[in-house]
Amino acid sequence: MEKNPREAESVDCREASRLLCAAYERKLSATESESLTYHLDRCFMCRNFDSQLKFLHTAAERFRSGGK
Amino acid sequence: MTDPRFAQIESHRPYLLRYALSQLRDGQLAEEAVQEALVSALENLSTFGGKSSLRTWLTSILRFKVIDLQRRAISDRAHFELTDFAAEASDEGWMDELFDETGHWRQAPQAWSDPEAALEQRRFWEVFERCLDRLPAAGGRVFFKREIVGEETETICKEEGITASNCWVILHRARLQLRACLEMNWFGKESARS
Numbered sequence: 001m002e003k004n005p006r007e008a009e010s011v012d013c014r015e016a017s018r019l020l021c022a023a024y025e026r027k028l029s030a031t032e033s034e035s036l037t038y039h040l041d042r043c044f045m046c047r048n049f050d051s052q053l054k055f056l057h058t059a060a061e062r063f064r065s066g067g068k
Numbered sequence: 069m070t071d072p073r074f075a076q077i078e079s080h081r082p083y084l085l086r087y088a089l090s091q092l093r094d095g096q097l098a099e100e101a102v103q104e105a106l107v108s109a110l111e112n113l114s115t116f117g118g119k120s121s122l123r124t125w126l127t128s129i130l131r132f133k134v135i136d137l138q139r140r141a142i143s144d145r146a147h148f149e150l151t152d153f154a155a156e157a158s159d160e161g162w163m164d165e166l167f168d169e170t171g172h173w174r175q176a177p178q179a180w181s182d183p184e185a186a187l188e189q190r191r192f193w194e195v196f197e198r199c200l201d202r203l204p205a206a207g208g209r210v211f212f213k214r215e216i217v218g219e220e221t222e223t224i225c226k227e228e229g230i231t232a233s234n235c236w237v238i239l240h241r242a243r244l245q246l247r248a249c250l251e252m253n254w255f256g257k258e259s260a261r262s
Contacts, residue, residue: 012171014163021240025221025232048177052247055183059196060215062187066080066123 011035016046020053073122077109080123082197084130090212091134101137105130162241166248177247180255192254199249207242214239 011019016039019032028036040047081102088098109116109129116125168174186192200208210228213219225235 012167013173014167014171017167017244018240021243022236025236025239044179045173045176048179049247051183052177052180052250053243055180056243056246057215058184059187061218063083063193063196064123064127064216064218065121066083 011039013039013043013046016040016043017049020046020050024053024057071113073113073116074110076122077106077113077126080126081106083123084126086197086200086212087127087130087217088134090209090217092137093209097137101130101133105133108133166244175248178251178256180251183255186254195250195254199246199253202249203242203245207238207245210235210238211242211246 016036019028019036022028040050084102084105085098088101089095092098092101105126109126116122166174200212203211206228210224213224214221221232221235225232228235
């Protein structure tokens with residue numbers, strides 16, 4: 001049976017952290033994105049984690065060209 | 069008088085070694101590659117135009133040395149141990165250390181105040197490097213290749229002889245560990261920043 005895309009499957013923080021990282025490696029499916037957005041809207045901890053991943057990405061780039 | 073850039077070049081040695089290790093996985097070979105690269109950099113210092121950063125320039129020289137050594141070592145391929153991956157990727161136990169049985173963070177990620185400012189501080193980079201060192205071997209290597217060198221996941225999988233999903237698990241774990249380490253040793257400590 002086809003899943004109604006509007007009924008995003010709920011994910012927990014464990015799964016949300018996995019999806020947030022996976023998004024740096026591949027395109028998330030529509031269902032995955034929707035579940036993730038739904039979770040992030042309600043979870044400040046995972047929003048913090050999301051910002052930290054972006055920061056890690058920036059820091060890594062800076063480190064490549066010489067750090068400070 | 070000694071060119072002041074000699075000392076500057078030398079100051080990038082730890083980074084270069086980390087780069088070489090991520091590619092060669094053999095401490096001795098990595099040292100060799102870095103040594104050759106630094107010698108060649110000193111000899112060709114006049115060609116460094118300052119268009120890219122010194123580190124970027126040194127890395128490009130090192131890259132050639134690494135490729136060269138990889139070619140020479142290719143027959144010894146069997147020496148590469150892949151067991152560390154199997155252990156790191158298949159064991160989900162590490163997730164249980166970070167998340168409880170209901171899937172919640174055991175230790176909630178904090179809001180980091182002004183993380184961009186940290187990038188300007190030398191002490192932050194010392195902490196960053198120490199945190200990289202604490203990653204498990206494969207995790208550190210794959211994270212370095214992916215995020216710092218900027219290699220494509222596909223290339224990394226091929227080089228490391230692992231599947232894409234193994235690679236994702238390793239990266240997921242490395243990012244979580246790195247984040248936790250930075251929070252514990254930098255962002256969670258007001259004193260570290262003043």
